Amino acid sequence: MSQTSVTGTSGEERDDFSRAESRQIRSRSLRLLGSLLEPLRARLVVGIVVIIVSTAAQVAGPALIAFGIDRGLPSLMKNDWMPLALAGAAYLATGVIGAALVAWFTVLSARISQAVLLDLRRRVFLQTQRLSLEFHESYTSGRIISRQTSDLDSIRELLDSGINNLVQGALYMVFVGLALLLVDPLSAAVLLVSLVPLAILTRWFQLRSQRVFRQTRTASANVIVKFVETMTGIRAVKAFRTETRNEGDFGELVEDYRQVNARVIRLFGIYNPGLVLIGNVTVAVVLLVGGLRVFEGQLAVGALLAVVLYTRRFFDPMEDMAMFYNSYQSAAAALEKISGVLEEQPSVPDPAAPIDLWTSKGHVRFSDVEFAYAGDRVILPTFDLDIPAGQTVALVGSTGAGKSTLAKLVSRFYDPSTGEVSLDGIDLRSLHPKDLRRAIVMVTQEAYLFSGTVADNIAIGKPDASFDEITAAARAVGAHEFIEGLPNGYETDVNKRGGRVSAGQRQLISFARAFLADPAVLILDEATASLDIPSERLVQNALQTLLADRTAIIIAHRLSTVAIADRVLVMEHGRIVEDGTPADLIAGTGRFAALHASWRESLA
Known part of the structure; x- marks a missing residue:
């Protein structure tokens, strides 16, 4: 009994240590990300303002269509074309403004991402040079190359497209939800109910994908390490005729990488169709409830069209945001590894108060x-x-x-x-x-x-x-x-x-x-x-x-x-x-x- 108790306690201690270590790693990664974004605060603020205005302009479309149908068409039948003309002009203006601002945001976010990557690449290079020989003798060159190549590429993919998809998608969903609430609160309530299965599905995906995406980073790094070490030691490979053995070892690593990616694909094979199913069911319910209310005279036809469009559009960004989560998991794992290298301290530190020796005798x-x-x-x-x-x-x-x-x-x-x-x-x-x-x-x-x-x-x-x-x-x-x-x-x-x-x-x-x-x-x-x-x-x-x-x-x-x-x-x-x-x-x-x-x- 005593032995069981001790074992249980040690397991709990290991779990606590693991959780504490995970929190420490996340905190380290967030500190690194904050230090990279700190010099770009002004650009970030401008980008946020641009995307908010752009999203609002895009979301206004269905409401303007509803106005044109419910107000413009009856006025036109009375020979008053002004409401319909205003709706059309407003729809065109919001479309032009939204497109222009999206273009501006795309360029602005690209400049921000490139500035972050430039800073990060320089930091990794300078840090690996600054670290002592002890680090390089224990940390293989393949792993260092992996930090500078595949890991930074994962972060680049996230910054180049993933962040844009997330920011635009999240804002779009919020604005669509608010617009739906203003046009028809009951349809907004139906949409709110649909968020329950959506949240359950997304949480399921997150829990399973987080582990798998970390495995993909490890498998990718193993492939790079094996390739670099083989090419670096190619003379020994040729001298000892280890090509066949290396082929087998490399094949196993590539197969591990393939299997991990296959698990990722299987997760998306469940998650993406699940999103489509929830979206279609929600649209069908909104259309059914709205159609009955139109028949009973409780909802205008234009408003029904608007709520159906809003409900459909609410789910449009979800697939892109799911892809963002893919990029995010890979980039988060990469950022953790890079932040680990950047926080390494030289075992041979520079002196705090160095003494100059302009001319040395050599004693x-x-x-x-x-x-x-x-x-x-x-x-x-x-x-x-x-x-x-x-x-x-x-x-x-x-x-x-x-x-x-x-x-x-x-x-x-x-x-x-x-x-x-x-x-x-x-x-x-x-x-x-x-x-x-x-x-x-x-x-x-x-x-x-x-x-x-x-x-x-x-x-x-x-x-x-x-x-x-x-x-x-x-x-x-x-x-x-x-x-x-x-x-x-x-x-x-x-x-x-x-x-x-x-x-x-x-x-x-x-x-x-x-x-x-x-x-x-x-x-x-x-x-x-x-x-x-x-x-x-x-x-x-x-x-x-x-x-x-x-x-x-x-x-x-x-x-x-x-x-x-x-x-x-x-x-x-x-x-x-x-x-x-x-x-x-x-x-x-x-x-x-x-x-x-x-x-x-x-x-x-």
Whole structure:
């Protein structure tokens, strides 16, 4: 009994937590929407006024027809054509005014929606750039692309047409109801009764569709993630011949997406015919009751025509509003996901009161540093290290020893869990971001090149660099000759990810980029690991120039790269187990001496 009670309580707690979380997510989405609409208040007010006047003009039509029939025709039989002429002129005027204002509202709402989308796209892009490396290592690129593409498209569809349908439809129904009440209260009462089954049907649709529409967003995102990851890793796909397996996995995801959409269609297959049935029954009842009253002389013929038209028109927007609910559910789910990304806080925040460091010497110090990735084991336990300015340090050790983690801490991709990493005596957490990025640069093994020219890629190190500075940087690291040999020299488009140049050439371009940036501290994270021997020798020559007169931290498995270091640190399990010059460590009997001996034997 006690166990059952505990289980029940935990289930209730989970339900309460789920409801609280849902409220928090909705609140977050509403805050985002409010912040997007805040700068557009004036346009929104104008749009509301325009659509109200437009709807009133459109709704006036049946009442004017009733006036023309009940007042104009009897007056015309008495040779008084004025009432009928006034009714006709008024009907024409309201039609023209309504059409003009609808056109104005359509343009106005489109401008509002585009302004919102522009703001939102910019926010998502800036936020994903601002977030720390930890976020990008845990949040797949496919999911980020889904936020910027399919999710924003859902919001665009809602803003472009859904909101218009909702506002116009809701106002139209309200105005039609009021007009019906003024023309014939009894017919308005019949319409009011019809709202009961209409509300029940709509509520049924809402409860079932809300869950299904969220599933469509998830299924859509899964398809995009799988596609992006497959295309990003296409070389591995080709190398391991995983096309057939990927085809099966992707087919399952597409089938899930199809099934979810089929459930959506089935819901509309019940809801839309239900709306038509309720509308037709209501019109039939109004016509029957009104016809009997006309026969008894209680209602004019023109008034009967007006109430039938109003009743029919009352249900016209319902299908569009149902489609709005479709768009709304997709957009609401998308907005929740986007708002979640926008409310993510960087795990490496900018300092509240940054300290400027205009000129850096490059003195790096680790003081009582301990580091663990979120929810993971400790990688660096109580770590101390002092790297004097201008010293070249090589980090050596087995995979997982903590070398790359140390480099990420120096680059401030992560902050230490405890302790301090400082540059020239200033804690990196207090250093101004622009000074940090100018003082410390990392060159990775990937040597990523962006779409654009070779010159554009080198200039990333210094965006305002002149062409002479770019070519000087390329000459300094030995890249000038091969760049000049490209089809258009420095103006050659390197294509996606640098596909037009070899791995060694890409690395030389990345070195030129780093040389142009002229950092005080340069980190090379296995920058020669993917190169063949000729390419490595080419890069080694460039390294001599690149590392001169600056602090350097080299992470390398190849001991040929270590030879140019002033100091070697051998790391194991996050600790430094050997520290000395390459010559001293080679002459010893420790780990580095054994590694060096094995390397020499492999060259023999």
